[in-house]
Amino acid sequence: MAILEADGLKKHFDGVAAVDGVSFAIDNGSIFGFLGPNGAGKTTTINMLTGLARPSAGKILYQGRECTQHLKDAQHLMGVVPDESNLYPELNGFENLCFCAALYGLGKAEREARARRLLETFGLADAAGRKFAGYSKGMKRKLTIAAAVIHQPAILFLDEPTSGIDVASARQIRQLLADLKREGTTIFLTTHYIEEAERLCDRIAFIVNGRIVANDEVAALLKPVQGRFATVFTFQGSGPSLIDNLRSTFPDLDFTPESQNQIRVKSTGPIAIGPLVRFFEENRIEVAEARRVQPSLEDVFVRITGIEALVMKKEKEKQGGAA
Amino acid sequence: MKHWIAFWNIVVKDMRAYYLKPPNVSWGLIFPFAWTAMFFIKSGRGLESVLAVLPGVVAISVLFGTTSMLAVTVTFEKKSRSFERLLLAPIPLELLMLAKTGGAIVFGMVNAFVPVIVAVFLADLSGVAWWQVVLATGLISVSSTFLGLFIAVAVSEVFEAQTFSNFFRFPMIFLCGLFFPISALPIFLKPLSYLLPLTYGADILHGAFHGGNSMPIGLDFALMTLFCAGLFYLSIRNIHRKWIH
Ligand SMILES: Nc1ncnc2c1ncn2[C@@H]1O[C@H](COP(=O)(O)OP(=O)(O)O)[C@@H](O)[C@H]1O
Ligand SMILES: [Mg+2]
Numbered sequence: 344m345a346i347l348e349a350d351g352l353k354k355h356f357d358g359v360a361a362v363d364g365v366s367f368a369i370d371n372g373s374i375f376g377f378l379g380p381n382g383a384g385k386t387t388t389i390n391m392l393t394g395l396a397r398p399s400a401g402k403i404l405y406q407g408r409e410c411t412q413h414l415k416d417a418q419h420l421m422g423v424v425p426d427e428s429n430l431y432p433e434l435n436g437f438e439n440l441c442f443c444a445a446l447y448g449l450g451k452a453e454r455e456a457r458a459r460r461l462l463e464t465f466g467l468a469d470a471a472g473r474k475f476a477g478y479s480k481g482m483k484r485k486l487t488i489a490a491a492v493i494h495q496p497a498i499l500f501l502d503e504p505t506s507g508i509d510v511a512s513a514r515q516i517r518q519l520l521a522d523l524k525r526e527g528t529t530i531f532l533t534t535h536y537i538e539e540a541e542r543l544c545d546r547i548a549f550i551v552n553g554r555i556v557a558n559d560e561v562a563a564l565l566k567p568v569q570g571r572f573a574t575v576f577t578f579q580g581s582g583p584s585l586i587d588n589l590r591s592t593f594p595d596l597d598f599t600p601e602s603q604n605q606i607r608v609k610s611t612g613p614i615a616i617g618p619l620v621r622f623f624e625e626n627r628i629e630v631a632e633a634r635r636v637q638p639s640l641e642d643v644f645v646r647i648t649g650i651e652a653l654v655m656k657k658e659k660e661k662q663g664g665a666a
Numbered sequence: 667m668k669h670w671i672a673f674w675n676i677v678v679k680d681m682r683a684y685y686l687k688p689p690n691v692s693w694g695l696i697f698p699f700a701w702t703a704m705f706f707i708k709s710g711r712g713l714e715s716v717l718a719v720l721p722g723v724v725a726i727s728v729l730f731g732t733t734s735m736l737a738v739t740v741t742f743e744k745k746s747r748s749f750e751r752l753l754l755a756p757i758p759l760e761l762l763m764l765a766k767t768g769g770a771i772v773f774g775m776v777n778a779f780v781p782v783i784v785a786v787f788l789a790d791l792s793g794v795a796w797w798q799v800v801l802a803t804g805l806i807s808v809s810s811t812f813l814g815l816f817i818a819v820a821v822s823e824v825f826e827a828q829t830f831s832n833f834f835r836f837p838m839i840f841l842c843g844l845f846f847p848i849s850a851l852p853i854f855l856k857p858l859s860y861l862l863p864l865t866y867g868a869d870i871l872h873g874a875f876h877g878g879n880s881m882p883i884g885l886d887f888a889l890m891t892l893f894c895a896g897l898f899y900l901s902i903r904n905i906h907r908k909w910i911h
Contacts, residue, residue: 396911418756429747433683446673446755448668
């Protein structure tokens with residue numbers, strides 16, 4: 344059964360469509376990934392689904408009941424982790440969690456017990472008595488997630504939960520999300536980390552310019568690229584400048600820049616490395632590594648949206664740097 | 667859903683986080699003292715004028731103790747986004763805003779009794795109609811808190827909220843008959859006086875302390891209640907319109 348359905352949701356800001364008619368259904372107990380570049384409309388969609396923004400058009404159904412105009416009635420089902428931590432800087436970790444639990448009507452003994460348990464689970468027990476203002480970014484994000492699940496919501500919304508934080512915290516958060524799913528919580532996750540979505544989600548929707556361009560189970564999304572072959576070359580110097588030259592020399596192969604010094608080569612058949620290495624040698628470019636890779640969701644995303652994986656990566660770095 | 671748990675915890679959190687902080691407490695004490703002293707010195711009269719000045723001082727203490735508080739509990743939290751947390755909670759917006767204003771209302775009433783306690787030592791208060799004082803102080807506190815709420819919802823920066831509340835409250839000192847009777851105001855200012863809720867609250871206080879009200883007390887109470895309801899309704903409507911885009 345679907346816990347949440349969106350039907351033709353639209354949101355206009357001053358006549359410009361930020362979200363342009365998105366529809367989807369999220370199965371109870373699943374992880375749904377909303378994947379798209381910056382400005383695609385992910386946050387705006389979450390705001391509409393949680394009652395922070397009013398849709399310009401469309402319908403929202405929770406557990407089969409329409410509540411587009413009265414989302415208050417469904418808010419007890421939701422836990423929300425916004426893209427920026429929004430707890431109270433002057434309260435400590437424990438007080439923040441207890442306060443959030445109180446907003447959902449939990450009694451004192453219950454909220455204190457749950458707060459202690461969550462601080463333990465999230466590895467924040469030692470920081471429980473410290474003011475939130477002094478937490479690191481990763482700790483802030485973890486406490487914000489703890490605050491969102493303290494009333495045991497049926498569906499948890501997370502807006503880019505791992506962007507801009509340290510690698511260890513990000514890994515821990517992914518583990519926690521997997522645990523929550525196992526306990527039966529439905530998760531709505533926005534991200535622009537393609538591998539993260541692939542690893543965590545049962546179903547993924549790609550959103551670009553306010554429209555969903557693909558929405559399927561991960562296995563089904565991967566189908567078109569299965570049987571495709573890919574190799575990533577890493578160079579000592581800069582490689583991607585050669586791309587045009589490569590494309591004309593090897594018309595059967597598909598080349599995309601992977602990073603500053605990496606090129607991804609794709610093909611429908613096995614890739615012969617020899618001619619490529621010789622080509623690089625002739626152009627005085629030293630190959631540090633040639634690595635065979637499984638086709639991934641990244642390839643699917645590039646195929647469907649036409650957006651280079653590099654663009655998403657750049658945005659990811661930009662965000663991480665600014666944060 | 668047990669809404670009262672949420673309500674109570676919001677009030678307690680705001681009290682602890684904002685109202686009971688030393689700067690607010692000392693401001694709440696010093697301010698009424700300063701006003702009281704100033705008016706005694708300026709009037710040049712003796713202690714027999716305490717009862718005539720007390721209503722004005724009480725009203726001002728409440729006004730200044732409440733209006734700018736919402737700049738912190740609402741505008742500041744809106745800006746730091748923690749207010750979203752409250753909007754996401756399954757609490758009716760009206761109840762939520764009553765909780766956000768509840769702390770300020772109580773704080774205002776406590777402030778009001780600072781000058782009253784001082785006056786106990788300076789004058790004979792045996793003829794005072796205390797129930798009217800308490801009710802009027804309550805209504806003044808509610809109406810000026812809601813005025814603060816109205817301002818806090820209308821602006822987006824904390825300093826704007828503070829500037830706007832001064833824009834309202836300083837003229838109110840002179841227009842609401844706190845220290846000078848409205849009848850002494852120039853004719854073109856009088857209509858303005860009757861548009862301000864504090865005018866009616868001050869009138870009840872004058873009546874309660876020294877029998878000097880100029881309108882029927884019942885009418886004063888009715889109009890005050892109306893003003894409170896109106897300001898609250900407008901604030902809620904603005905939140906719906908402006909914050910839930
Ligand atoms: N309050 C707003 N007013 C005007 N435009 C907005 C507002 N919020 C978002 N937008 C615009 O809507 C688009 C989608 O934004 P958003 O939902 O934040 O994207 P994402 O979360 O996918 O990065 C962007 O072009 C953004 O500039
Ligand atoms: Mg966003």
